[in-house]
Amino acid sequence: MIKAAIVGGTGYTGVELLRLFAGHSNVEVTAITSRAEAGTGVSELFPSLRGHYDLKFSVPDVAQLAECDVVFFATPHGVAQAQVPELIGRGVRVIDLSADFRIKDIPTWEKWYAQEHACPELAREAVYGLPEVNREQIAGAQLLACPGCYPTAIQLGFIPLLEAGVIDPASLIANAASGASGAGRQGKTDLLFAENNDSFRAYAAGGHRHLPEIEQGLGLVNGGDVQMTFVPHLLPMVRGIHATLYSTLKSDVSQEALQQLFEQRYANEPFVDVMPAGSHPQTRSVRGTNMCRIAVLRPQNRDTVVVLSVIDNLAKGASAQAVQNMNIMFGLNENQGLESPALLP
Amino acid sequence: MIKAAIVGGTGYTGVELLRLFAGHSNVEVTAITSRAEAGTGVSELFPSLRGHYDLKFSVPDVAQLAECDVVFFATPHGVAQAQVPELIGRGVRVIDLSADFRIKDIPTWEKWYAQEHACPELAREAVYGLPEVNREQIAGAQLLACPGCYPTAIQLGFIPLLEAGVIDPASLIANAASGASGAGRQGKTDLLFAENNDSFRAYAAGGHRHLPEIEQGLGLVNGGDVQMTFVPHLLPMVRGIHATLYSTLKSDVSQEALQQLFEQRYANEPFVDVMPAGSHPQTRSVRGTNMCRIAVLRPQNRDTVVVLSVIDNLAKGASAQAVQNMNIMFGLNENQGLESPALLP
Amino acid sequence: MIKAAIVGGTGYTGVELLRLFAGHSNVEVTAITSRAEAGTGVSELFPSLRGHYDLKFSVPDVAQLAECDVVFFATPHGVAQAQVPELIGRGVRVIDLSADFRIKDIPTWEKWYAQEHACPELAREAVYGLPEVNREQIAGAQLLACPGCYPTAIQLGFIPLLEAGVIDPASLIANAASGASGAGRQGKTDLLFAENNDSFRAYAAGGHRHLPEIEQGLGLVNGGDVQMTFVPHLLPMVRGIHATLYSTLKSDVSQEALQQLFEQRYANEPFVDVMPAGSHPQTRSVRGTNMCRIAVLRPQNRDTVVVLSVIDNLAKGASAQAVQNMNIMFGLNENQGLESPALLP
């Protein structure tokens, strides 16, 4: 039985980890921390967990965390980098769901997150947890940086095209939309129900923090810099990311060849589902699951290729992908605890 | 391994059964029928099931169904009563999710459903599948009538009060609201998204078909007729029923005594969760689960007692309760396949 | 041209007043105050008002307010009572949308609002602005207390029954549900989109501040105390209140007689629409309007009478009713500025 702790468990990725671990037969959650809610039972804050956990939130305590096999950070950026070094020093494995260890180029991280990085050397050593690219390194990782939600959906959509070298890597456009849970569980006016229901808008169109992460990941896949325009939008729904990706074909690749390219690339991936040609994946078809569903098409046979990629931002975009990574790191079946179908309708 | 068939699998209770059986280690779904979709793969119609089922919809065939251990009817009322007699005759166990076998008084059924009943004797023999009342009979049932969604939420809320004899059985009021999935997967104008989002309304306030079912069930519990006013409402959401129940206390029972009454009544029930005093159960806390969460209170210490009861209409209100009944009928652990926490947020 | 000021204009009732005044030919808004947003243009905060107002939020200034003909308070409770006495002293007419002047019995107000009242004598003099009951007093009012949202929908539903003396005044039950805008524009975690979408729950079931206001109003109509059980619920939608009202008939009044009772009571009311028997009013049918739509029925011909009453909580439940009251106070056509049909769909 793997002993796991969760740091910062009062947010949506925290409760999603708890939901997933309730059905994971190899994991026992031994601690969950929150300064603000210390002493409160997790099922008081999240009644959906009544009957599943007796656990209470506790004040973070390195000694206690160090007794675990793995510690998950479900915290805002800036928190993990302050606590991780000591845990790493004590030999604990760490899976960070925040942005602290995703970017290898420290000045880039510091520019986008507007603070100094506390442990640049760990950032450089951390393994980027996108199993479809890094499965081997993940298996041996001590410090794992889980990808962001947009970066997961967008990279999985562009990877086959870049690896095959069929698109111009400077032509990437990612038009993406996220459910409101992506903004976290924080009492901000512009996240209110009454501000978002029955409305839709873009945000951070001038520059979103996930842009450098995506360009870094796709640059590695491409073997050279890529350039992407990225416009995120806020959907009047709770869970789900839909990425609509555009890029320019460098040569004449047929719809059939594109379909085949995607099917072959992901033939052995348990959590990427290439839909039949002509499909329009719905976000609800992946709700609560670790699946990414993808469709590729070439409208009017012109030279713009379109990819539709959907994930659940809290699952494959955060907590379920963290569990997938943990399964790989601990030599378990990769889909242990991640097998339930989506809740539909 | 229990061989199960589903008749009428293209509706929401059908796909919910498939979702639940995907995680049930003792059941294999061997057939799912639909005249309209015969030949279509279930995962074509419901992409959430891709990778979980290879099954195709087939034309109903009694011989094939008769080879199963259990047949689920997820059909509109009127269908099961035409097909069940032959299956019963061949010794198959039948779990009917429709209204065909819920009402014992045939003239009452025929009045509310405006058609002649095809097999009154089977209706009288059928066991009403509310495990919190009928667990023993369910274990021995060959023909099981699953309760309606509103009847489940409402009966579980009134039962402790009526059994204890503390309320006037002629004073019952059930104000209930359901998510839109309760109306089924049928292309009606007044069920459109654009007709229901950001709006709320009552319906069938003059008389809903679940009224006689509830009064029958509560009458048995009460040992004498009860009278209920029942107003259902349509919520701008997908899943969930919230019942707000009112009745008049016959004697002075304190808030504490009411709380104790409920906790004791349901102490051993795996799927009824009595919340702490002062709680307001949310429908999302039971989404996708077989749980009913209940709170009881006595506002201003007056003589009206209020009960709040929530379920997922497709789960405890239909398919998951059907699985619970099946587990009991086949001697399995009652919560086999029904253990996942709700999807929240 | 009436010069109007709005105190506390950054909330939903503030922006709703601005929306309505944009179409009101007799009113000019000369000031709108907000300490937090002083200096910000109203159309910066509310882009829907771009092109309609050049106004900026300003710090409240009694001298400036005193130059207006009427001052609207769209503030949380407790604010108006601190500022109103001086304005009243200077002869300004005041329309308070908050709860400060609704309750005549000061100890009751102080108990439910948990603070001392700053000007009890003004509270006793204030006119309660429900035009369907108090039209004459409203015309002469200097200080007008606008009814709460629930109290408006609920009182209009019970008034004909109580006035006619056909129901037991101790048997009242009000099961009501409100859109999320009713909770105001404040950054609280439990009002987030991700906490409320696709879910439904009761709140304040043990006692809501609108209860004493409703019992006071209905007591006056009844000519003696009434007793009501009131359970409010939070809907996953933005605007709208739906009240489902139950009471016990004292004598045998037919469905037809009940229908006639309501139609006669409201025959001359421009903003109460009695729907045909058998109707189920939808909240969206009154969205953005000052209308209350009502249906009355007697299910199964039993002795419980049911009333369905819908309003827009921000309109007839707050700002539009405030405009209706202003129209009456200033001798204008009562529906000036309030004539647009609802936005449907």
Place this chain on the structure above:
Amino acid sequence: MIKAAIVGGTGYTGVELLRLFAGHSNVEVTAITSRAEAGTGVSELFPSLRGHYDLKFSVPDVAQLAECDVVFFATPHGVAQAQVPELIGRGVRVIDLSADFRIKDIPTWEKWYAQEHACPELAREAVYGLPEVNREQIAGAQLLACPGCYPTAIQLGFIPLLEAGVIDPASLIANAASGASGAGRQGKTDLLFAENNDSFRAYAAGGHRHLPEIEQGLGLVNGGDVQMTFVPHLLPMVRGIHATLYSTLKSDVSQEALQQLFEQRYANEPFVDVMPAGSHPQTRSVRGTNMCRIAVLRPQNRDTVVVLSVIDNLAKGASAQAVQNMNIMFGLNENQGLESPALLP
């Protein structure tokens, strides 16, 4: 007083015309037709119109329609072209909200709409009703073809860039999303509330009928063919279109110059609102209005320019734009009846 008739008034553009005409002081609706609902009162079908119209739906009758000054077609494509020739022959002015007269190249129309066109010569004579481009011709039009909803939002976003010649006209990408009312008021399974709430998906990504209309309009503005990739999406909300537009700059145009370009182009347009740089227009800010709000930006100062354009699909995207066109055709103030601010929240 202009006498107006509406053909096909049971859909969403029909009821939206009625809503708008209720507040238009120069128009009297004298007939509204529907074969299916002949004899039904409009306020029976649409309770939001109770008190505003006594009108009943009637069977279409050319003689009756010919007595009107203007006839609006709010019908599916194919209907107007069968009835318009006779009305035109009798001298009636016709405003068609359907797609029948939008496309000048008849083979293109016939290919995308999969039927023969009944009156090609009228299609060639019809004036395309985008006032921001065709105001003069609209004033003299007898047959006016109202633009589609997506075409309105998308053309208004690209026009300043194409007119100024700063983008590559073969590089256009339109990623757009619409509320569910855009799909009309028809009882289709995939438009159900339970199918669309809390989910998001693309549709018709391989080719949508609005593509040739947009390419035709932008080609005229550009003075030469344009090429656009267009992916529409279905939003879990009722009203609103959000278009996110991408194109490649041909030369180095600064963010400031782009802003100025848009502000100058639309300086005199009453219904196009260029937002300040850095804005993210929300669909709710135009709900129920004829306004198009636009923002333009150049992310990371790269050579992709992004335009965000929002409209209400039923208003500026259909019925309100039809009223704007009628105002121009009849020499009225262009914003008569179109002045109310959006309903927000």
